[in-house]
Amino acid sequence: MSTQKSFASSADLGEKQKTLEVLAEGVYALTAEGDPNIGAIEGEDFLVCFEALATPVVAAEWLQELRKHTDKPIRYLVLSHYHAVRVLGASAFGAESIVAHENTYDLILERGKEDWASEFGRMPRLAKGADTVPGLTWPTVTFEDKLTIDLGGDRGDLVLQHFGRGHTEGDVVAWLPKQKILFAGDLVEAEAALYTGDAFHRDWASHTLDAVKALGAEQLVGGRGAVSRGREAVDAAIEQTRRFLTVMIEEVGAVQRDGGTLKDAFEAVHTALYDDFGHWPIFEHCLPFDVSRLWDELSGIERPVIWTAERDREVWNQLQNG
Template identity: 50%
Template structure:
C-alpha cells in the first residue's frame, strides 16, 4: 500500500445535500456519505437528531427545516458523543439537548480528546471550526434505556438497544410511523467507523433494531432508506462489515500475528467487498486497531487523541 493522506485530509470536495421527506413528521438531511441529520416535526415542536460538525454547517439544516415548518426547534438529540455529530448543537437554540447517560459519561471522559482528534481527521467538515463555541456540547437531559417524548400527539421513543458504534448509542423511533433514526449504528454504502466500537455486541444491537421492523430508516451516513427492503440491506451491510472485520482480526490474533500484519491482511481481504464504500480508507486503520484491542486486551475502547491518531496512522500506513 502506498502512503495515504492521513484520515480524510485529502477529502476536500463538497457533497450534494438531499433533504428527503419520509412522512409528514420525518425528514432526512443527507450528503453523499457525510454525517446525516434527522428531523422530526411534531404537532408543536421540532426535534433534530445529530447536529452536523459546526454551527455554520448546521445553518443549512435549519434553512431546510424552515422551508417545511415554522415550529420551534425545541429538542436536539445526540445519537452518540462524536464531535462531527454534536459540535453544531449551539446553532439550533434548542431548549434541551438529550443524550444517554452513557454518552454523557463518555463526553466527561473523552470529549476534549475526541474533539481535537476529529478536527484533525476531517478538515472539510470542520472548515468553519471557529464557529464552534468554546468547550463541549453538554446534554441537559440524560436517560438510561428508554425515554419517551411526546411532540403533541406524536410519540418519539429514544432507545438504547445495546452497544455498537459506541457504548452510548441512542436511536430515535417513531412507533406510529415505523421510522427509525439509527445514528452510526447503521450505515448505507458507507464504511462504519469502529474506533470506539464494541465489535462483539454490535451485531446483536442490529438484531434489536431489526426486531422493531422499521419501514424506513435514516442511517448515520448514506442515503435515507425508504423501503423495508432497503432497511434490511442497510442492516445486513453494516452487520456483514463489522462481522468480517472481527473474523479477520480474530483469525490473525489466533495465528499470533502483530497488529500491522493483521491490518494489512484484513484490508486486502475486505477491500474487494467494501472498498467502494465512502471513507473505507479513512476508517480501516481505526477499525482494525480497535478490533485488535478488543480481541486481545482492551474490552473498552482506548481514548483516541490527535497524537495517538497520528502514531497509529504512521505505524499502519507509513
C-alpha cells in the same frame, strides 16, 4: 515504491451534494453523499432535531433548509452519541433540551476534548467554521434505556432507545412506530464504511443490531449514506453493517490466534473487505482505527483507548503508510 496515503480524510476537500428528503408528513432527513446524516421530526407545536453536525456554521446551513418546511421552535436536540462531528454544532439549534444517553454524557466528560481535536484533524472539511464552536456540547437530559416523546395530535410518539453497546457505549436511535421510520445514528450505515474506533464489535454485531432489526422499520436513516426505503432495503443496510463487523472480527481473531501482528491484521481485514466495501465513503480513512480498536478489544482491553491527534497519526503511519 509505495505511495503515501494522505492522512484520514485530510485530502477530501470537495463539497458533497446535500439532499433534504421528506420521509413522511413532518419527518425530514438530510443526506450528503456519505457525509454525516441529520434529521428532524415535527411535533404538534415543536421540533425534535436528531444530530447536530460538527460546527454551528454547518448546522445553520441545515437549519436554513429545514426552515423552508417548518418554523416550529426546537424543543429537543437528540444526540445519537458523543463524536465531535455529530455534536459540536449544537449551539446553532437553540434547543430547550439536549438529549442523550447517560453514557454519552460520561464519555464527553472523559474524552470529549481529545475527540474534538482528533476528529477535526481527521476530517477538516466537516469542520467548516471551527472557530465558532463555543465549547463541548453537554446534554441537559439523559436517560438509561428508553425515553418517549409524545409528538401531540395524531402524530404518535418518538421513542429514543439504547439497545446496548455498539458504535460507542452510548448510542441511541430515534424510532417513530406509527410511521415505521428509524433514525439509527451510526449503528447502521447504508453503503458507507463503518467507523469502529470506539466500538464494541461483538455486542454491536449481535444483540444490538438484532434489536435494531426487530423494530421492523420501513424507512431507515443511517449515520451516513442514502435513506433506505422499504423493509428489504432496511434489512439489507443492517446486514451490510453486520457483515462488515463480522468479517473484521473473524480476520483479526484469526491473525491473533496465528501469532501475527497488528499490521498483519490490518492487511488481512483490508483484503477481506475491499472488494465489497472498498468503494464506500471513508473506507480507507476508517480502517486503520477500526482494526486498532478491534485488536485491543480481542486482546482483552474492554474500553476503547482514547484517540488523540497524536495517536491518530501514529496508527495511520503504522498501518496505512507503514
